[in-house]
Amino acid sequence: MPEQLYLIIGQIVVYLFFIFIIAIAIIAMLALYYFKTGRSPSPNILLSGLLVLEGHVKAFFRLMGMDDSIIDNVAVQLQNKISSRQFNAHPPTEKAIFFPQCLRSIDCTAKLSPEGIQCASCGRCEIGAAKKILEERGYNVFIVPGSSFVKRMIIKYAPKAIVGIGCISEIKSGMEFCHRFGLPAIGMVLDKDGCISTTLDWDVFYDTLDMGDVAIKSSHL
Ligand code: SF4
Numbered sequence: 315m316p317e318q319l320y321l322i323i324g325q326i327v328v329y330l331f332f333i334f335i336i337a338i339a340i341i342a343m344l345a346l347y348y349f350k351t352g353r354s355p356s357p358n359i360l361l362s363g364l365l366v367l368e369g370h371v372k373a374f375f376r377l378m379g380m381d382d383s384i385i386d387n388v389a390v391q392l393q394n395k396i397s398s399r400q401f402n403a404h405p406p407t408e409k410a411i412f413f414p415q416c417l418r419s420i421d422c423t424a425k426l427s428p429e430g431i432q433c434a435s436c437g438r439c440e441i442g443a444a445k446k447i448l449e450e451r452g453y454n455v456f457i458v459p460g461s462s463f464v465k466r467m468i469i470k471y472a473p474k475a476i477v478g479i480g481c482i483s484e485i486k487s488g489m490e491f492c493h494r495f496g497l498p499a500i501g502m503v504l505d506k507d508g509c510i511s512t513t514l515d516w517d518v519f520y521d522t523l524d525m526g527d528v529a530i531k532s533s534h535l
Contacts, residue, residue: 334370341367342374345388354392361392386482390501393489394522400498401475402524406452410473412464412488413441413457414480416512417504424457430467431457440516451525453477464488468495475499477523479514481507 341363348354364371364385372382401409415431418424419438424431435442445455456467464478476499478488485501492499500522506513 337363338367338370338374342371342378345371345385346380348392349384349388352391357392357395361389361396364389364392383482386486387503390482390485390489390503393493394500397475397498397500401500404474404498406448407454408474409477410454410456410467410471410475411448411477412467412479413444413455414484414504414512415457415459416508416510417441417479417514418457420510426459429456430463431459433457440514444516444519447525448523465491468492468497473497477502479519480504481512 341360344354344360345364348357348360354360368385368389372385375382375385417439418431418441419436421438422431423436424433426432433442433445435446437443441457448455454471454473456463458464467473468476474497476488476492476497478485478492478499479502480488482503485503489499489501502514502519502522504512505515
């Protein structure tokens, strides 16, 4: 009798293992499909699968010789897609935009204040022009000096929706933080990350905020 029991347990373990492997393969394929087409039969289920099996799906990608950073990008895009309806329901005056300080020029002379880095619109980087346009439309714009700043501003100003720009790890942790606060958040990943002189695709940025008119002009800013 115990031998039969061990046999059944062994079979169950083997079945579960194969189900696990198949689930990883399916999530990986759906993520790749989303990455290539921007389409998913169920963004919520795919995102949940990616969050639960993230490490395994990345390992699967590496095993297949693919770039596992695709998974992080897809996770951010899915979060954006899921948040977009709630996000768009709020006017700009209820939204806060957080730029990372690394997006500034290395010659930036802006001063630090309790409300973040205060841009002097010197024209050495795109933040100055962007801040002016965004504030004219009603957005609350901040340049983030450090990691605890965003949380402090969210508590202080209680925005109803957030736009965060940063490297992929900052965006992912920021979006998880906003999710805990029940805040719809749109994350935009820097084109080139690092500690200084990072870059952002400004046309995509304005398009995402439904400000395509500015996107057309941004190359001339
Ligand atoms: S435009 Fe603003 S953020 Fe950019 S370098 Fe000048 S002062 Fe700094």
